[in-house]
Amino acid sequence: MPINKKIILSIVLVILWAGLIFVMSSMNTNESNDKSKSTINKVVEATVETTNDLGITDKHPSENKMKQVIEKLNGPLRKVAHASEFCILGILVYMCLKAFNIKKYKIILFSILLSFIYACTDEFHQSFVQGRTSQFTDVLIDTAGAVIGVLFINFIFYLINKKKHPELKDDKIINAN
Secondary structure (H helix, E strand, O other), rough: OOOOOHHHHHHHHHHHHHHHHHHHHHHHHHHHHHHHHHHHHHHHHHHHHHHHHHHOOOOOHHHHHHHHHHHHHHHHHHHHHHHHHHHHHHHHHHHOOOOOOOHHHHHHHHHHHHHHHHHHHHHHHOHHHHHHHHOHHHHHHHHHHHHEEEEEEHHHOOOHHHHHHHOOOOHHHOOOO
């Protein structure tokens, strides 16, 4: 099978995204925490400003209240960020494997499996980063994100195939590549 531009691009995208995950995981605890808290602060500030502009609220919370909100949101949103990173990884791996014309059930299985393996290596890598920990629960959160991404992109392709081939029954569309 000749390597075409689509295959090369899909491989490059997977590698770039995996590299981004690696870089994000290389941040020490303080750097990572500061970055996420800063992002949350910007979103909360923008939300307060928007609600004030729309007349929904008419004041700004105290600095102490803002810190409390940021602290409460930080943990759960960091987990969502992990899942989101791996959701995108799952989609990119799916697209890469699809470029190789592999059967659909193998694409789904291998996309999830490769994302799980990368999540394991990511957690192992974090065990060497100052202040970071390696937790299997994070592997499960990352893998859940990948599963969501893989199922989402698979459903999108199902809808595309259904629109392209309205004459086919659902079972034929599901098995189509």
